[in-house]
Each structure stands twice: as C-alpha cells, then as structure tokens.
Amino acid sequence: MKTRTLAVGLLLAACALASDNTRAVLKPGTLAEPWLTGGPNCLSVPDWQVHEYNDDFYILRESGCINAEKPFLYLIFGEDKALLEDTGVAYDTPDHTVIPTAPFIMDLLAKWAKRKNHAPVSLVVIHSHSHGDHTAADPQFKALPNVQFVAATPEEIQKASGIKTWPTDLGQIDLGKRIIDIIPIPGHDVASIALYDRVTGNLMTGDSLYPGRLYVPEAQIGTYAASAKRMVDFVNAHPVAHVLGTHIEQGSQSYFDYPRGTKYQPKEHVLELSRAHVFELNEAFVKMNGKPVKMVYPDFAVVPRVANTTMPADVQAGDGMGLQPGVLPTGWRTGGPNCLTIPDWQIKEYNEDFYILRQSGCINPEKPFLYLIIGDQKALLEDTGVGTLMPDGTRGTVIPTAPVIMDILAKWAARKKHAPVSLIVIHSHGHNDHTAADPQFQALPNVQFIAAKPDEIQKAAGIAKWPTDIGHIDLGGRVVDVIPFPGHQEASIALYDRLTGNLMTGDSLYPGLLTVEDLPVFTASAQRLADFASEHPVAHVLGTHIEQKALPYLDFGRGTIYQRDEAPLELTRAHVFELNAAFISLHGTMNVVAMPDFTLVPRGTPDTAYPASLRPPAAKPN
Numbered sequence: 001m002k003t004r005t006l007a008v009g010l011l012l013a014a015c016a017l018a019s020d021n022t023r024a025v026l027k028p029g030t031l032a033e034p035w036l037t038g039g040p041n042c043l044s045v046p047d048w049q050v051h052e053y054n055d056d057f058y059i060l061r062e063s064g065c066i067n068a069e070k071p072f073l074y075l076i077f078g079e080d081k082a083l084l085e086d087t088g089v090a091y092d093t094p095d096h097t098v099i100p101t102a103p104f105i106m107d108l109l110a111k112w113a114k115r116k117n118h119a120p121v122s123l124v125v126i127h128s129h130s131h132g133d134h135t136a137a138d139p140q141f142k143a144l145p146n147v148q149f150v151a152a153t154p155e156e157i158q159k160a161s162g163i164k165t166w167p168t169d170l171g172q173i174d175l176g177k178r179i180i181d182i183i184p185i186p187g188h189d190v191a192s193i194a195l196y197d198r199v200t201g202n203l204m205t206g207d208s209l210y211p212g213r214l215y216v217p218e219a220q221i222g223t224y225a226a227s228a229k230r231m232v233d234f235v236n237a238h239p240v241a242h243v244l245g246t247h248i249e250q251g252s253q254s255y256f257d258y259p260r261g262t263k264y265q266p267k268e269h270v271l272e273l274s275r276a277h278v279f280e281l282n283e284a285f286v287k288m289n290g291k292p293v294k295m296v297y298p299d300f301a302v303v304p305r306v307a308n309t310t311m312p313a314d315v316q317a318g319d320g321m322g323l324q325p326g327v328l329p330t331g332w333r334t335g336g337p338n339c340l341t342i343p344d345w346q347i348k349e350y351n352e353d354f355y356i357l358r359q360s361g362c363i364n365p366e367k368p369f370l371y372l373i374i375g376d377q378k379a380l381l382e383d384t385g386v387g388t389l390m391p392d393g394t395r396g397t398v399i400p401t402a403p404v405i406m407d408i409l410a411k412w413a414a415r416k417k418h419a420p421v422s423l424i425v426i427h428s429h430g431h432n433d434h435t436a437a438d439p440q441f442q443a444l445p446n447v448q449f450i451a452a453k454p455d456e457i458q459k460a461a462g463i464a465k466w467p468t469d470i471g472h473i474d475l476g477g478r479v480v481d482v483i484p485f486p487g488h489q490e491a492s493i494a495l496y497d498r499l500t501g502n503l504m505t506g507d508s509l510y511p512g513l514l515t516v517e518d519l520p521v522f523t524a525s526a527q528r529l530a531d532f533a534s535e536h537p538v539a540h541v542l543g544t545h546i547e548q549k550a551l552p553y554l555d556f557g558r559g560t561i562y563q564r565d566e567a568p569l570e571l572t573r574a575h576v577f578e579l580n581a582a583f584i585s586l587h588g589t590m591n592v593v594a595m596p597d598f599t600l601v602p603r604g605t606p607d608t609a610y611p612a613s614l615r616p617p618a619a620k621p622n
C-alpha cells in the first residue's frame, strides 16, 4: 500500500505544478457598491466618484448629472508611472463644456505620492476607444507637460505599446514594476482595446464588454467576433480577477437594462463582470454567426446598429424577458463563530413561490442548499439535506427536515389563501449530503418521492433517453425541466424553472470545489448544459454549496465550518459557458483547473484550496 500512496502523492504534486501556471497570486481589492449614478437630486451628486480598489488602483466614475453616459475611468499606479484609461465625457448641453478633469487627476496623483511617501510619478493617458464619451477631456491632458498622451488610434496605440501586428498581437506598457498588457479588440470602434493589469488581474474591457448594451456597427460584427475570440484566448492564459468596463446600463434584474439616456439608475447592476462573461460574449458572437441580430443576455446585450443612422434616444435591449423576478438572498450564515446562535435552517424567499434553504454548518460543514419551488398543484423540493457530522467523521443523526418543509408549505397555503399543494421530492444527485433526510419524506403520505437514481428520475420526469434527453415535471402552471447532468455523480441533474429562469445545478456547478468523478461523462454534460443555456433565458445559476471566498481564485477548503466573507450563492449563465470551456481545456486529462469562482478537482483530492499559501488552516471535523 505504501507504493500506492506514493504514486498518489506524486500525481497530486503534478496537479499542483500544473495549476501553478495559472495560479493567481493577485493583489486583492474591493469594488464599490453601489456607485453613484445621476440623482435623484443632482445637487448632492459629486462630479466624480473615486473608489480605491486598492491603494494603487483607482476606479473613477463621472456623474450622470453631467452626462447620462456616466463613464468609468481607471487610474493605475506603478513605481514610475501612472496610467489613466480615458478622460471622460462632456456635458450633455449644446455647448459640450468639459469639466476640469486633468486638474482632478493630477491632484489624485499628488495625493497618492504624498500618502505613500513616494516620488511623484508621471502620467500616461490611453483610451479604451475613441468615442467622445471617453476622450472629451483629451485637450486638457495634451496641454500638460510630462504627460505621455496616447491618442485613440490603432497606430498611436501600436507605437506606444509595441504591438507588432494590429489587432492580433499584444502590447505592453511598463509603469515600473507593473506591466499593463494592451489587447487590441476592434469591433465597437476601430481603436478599441482591453487593458490587463498583471498585478490585480483586472481586465478592463471598455465599451466592448460591460453590463449594458454593447453596440456593434453591422459591418464590424466579424471584427468584433474575432476580438471576442482573442479575449477568450487571453483569459485562458491569464488569471482574471474581474472584468471591468466603462459603463453600467444594466439593472440588477437579469435581462433588464435602463433605457439609453437614463441619468438616475437606483437599481443598477454592479460594475464588475467575471471572467466567465468573456466566454458568454464569445458565445453571443458565435450564435450571431455574422448576422445583425440583437442578443439579449442576463448581464449584457449585443446590439448591432446600422452605421450613420441615429439611434433612438431611449433604446432598451431587454425588459426582463418576462421572467418572474426575485431577490437573491444575501447574508447567509455559515457555521459560527458561535454555533449557539445559528439556526439549523435558514429559509429565504427568492419570491413568494420560490424558497432557498440552507442547513447550518454547525450540523455539518457541507451546509448544503435546498430549493423549494411551488406551483398551483404541487411543490418540488430539491434535496433533503445532510446528517450531523460526528466526531469520528461519520454522519449520524438527521435533524427534522420533513416537518420544516411541510410547515413552509402550510404557511405558504395560508398566506396565499391557496388550497394545500402536494409535495414531490427530487435530488440534485445521490450523495448523502443531499439525501440524508430521505426516509423522513418516504414515510409521509401524499409525497411523491423520486429516488436519486437515473432510472427513477427518468421515469418520474419522462426522460426518453438518459442522459441526452430532457424531462419535465409539471407543478401546475409551472414546468420545471429536468436535465440529466451526470459526471459529479451518476444521478446528477440540473433543474430549470421556466417561471423564474433559475437554473439549479447541484454539485455540478457552484462557487467552490467541483468534484469530477467521471471526466468524459462530466465533459459531455457540461456541453449539453451550455447548449441548454444557449437556448433558454437563465436568470441565475444556483448550486448546492458555497466554498468560495468573496475574492477570486480563493476558497475556504473543504470542511470549513465558519466562512467569513464567503462568495454569494449565485453564479451566472456565463459560468455555464466557462464550465464548458474548462472541460474542453482539459482535453480529456483530469487536472485541477482553477477559475475565479470555482475549481474543478478530481475525486479523491484532499481538501483543495487555492492558492495554498493564502488558505485558512483546515478545520478538523468535530
């Protein structure tokens, strides 16, 4: 047995080495929430909102009271130079006055140097692209001494950053112990670029990828598509903490954007998109296949426009796709610091017919999520939870789960003055952290119990052929699609609720460590889920655990009971494409693959965290 252990050890060492190539030792930062927009009272909105992502990386937003475009600017400091991306917008008035931007930026540079007790740094000005809402204060900077001004033309960018061939090569700007990569991404504009900061791992994508309407001139669809593909290649080779664009037009609700010209956006989407959205952007262009069709996605829309025609002043790409809205619960408690104050169950409403439950980490560090979806005649419960973790590591007593669920259903009926509904129990898969309270439900009358076995699921959901066909469960005015998703486990499924557009992905896709049991089978499932997401509106992707920290590429490691600052539960439609791309990148050989929001790990890997140096000490099961 000794030799076998050694072999496994070597294998794991090989995994760790391979993942070193993509290991993200990125300087962390925080993102502002919320950003100021343009109102409700313009007297109280400052011209600039300056947010420090960290002390060498500033994000600025220009007020919506100046111009409804309210663009974002980026100011990044190196040892010798600071780089400013974009110079902002002019007033939305007939005279197009520009506010004093250069003095404001130079003041930030002076304050930075003073606070850090650092010699003054010189400034490089570059642009995400040439449009007027990003270049309006250019003359102010050109007039300054000691400013390297890079005009928003391909030739000037190429010269300044040493790009050999535009747009297929990359350039670099060295700020002094900080390299910014320049990635030509023409399409929205001839001079569109993305900036990649190697220190933070932030990818600045300008108007080419942001939460809002990505305009593409019809004649440039092919160019933009090629740029999206090159961005995919880039993020496949570099760790990406956040994708940061230059506007927010999206609302917090999926598939909804504020009409063009909206100054005040009280329920705005966050600024940051994720690495996953680069894959989703690419998927949009693949689907467009060169044709000028509008693609409306949860977090952005691609909007083709005919050149030299005026755009309607109040253009809007998406109004929610008719999906029933809901609120993503925040503030989940995990398991501590004091277990006496943590309830066994936390029950939160996405909306009045869609409940999300979490079992306490004080019962078991798995702290799984359960979903309860209610239709006119039936309710569907996904999973029954986990048993108490015993001191010897085994699972013991199961806490009362069935009474909690039946109580919710009774209260739901009373509150809605609705006839009682019967219950169907189904499972994300067959692992015992999701099935422990099964006997409690099997013992109840009027409960349709679907065992976590492919043939049982197939029968109950009418799946013609496992795993390539899709089944349905009708709850009465609410159909839930059942998508076979083997790979983590043989009976893994995803559930798709057509009313909310929520896609429940179980242990196959959640913010944490995704265990791959059967690589070829999981790879095929990931492709089928991507095909499904490509054809259906997906509001949110909801899994059954959280192991990820709120910082990219970091997880708590398995078995952590108390998780301070854990990542949110929800992933996006974009992550379905990122998952698929991750499997494709493995080329059939299992390895640890770390993404910002999840990590693929082979079954049997010891508690995997990433990177190891920043990992909290592993919690002993007790």
Ligand SMILES: [Zn+2]
Residues within 6 Å of the ligand: 069, 071, 131, 133, 134, 207, 246, 247
């Ligand atoms: Zn713009």
Ligand SMILES: [Zn+2]
Residues within 6 Å of the ligand: 429, 431, 488, 489, 507
């Ligand atoms: Zn599992």
Ligand SMILES: [Zn+2]
Residues within 6 Å of the ligand: 366, 368, 431, 433, 434, 507, 544, 545
């Ligand atoms: Zn699980």
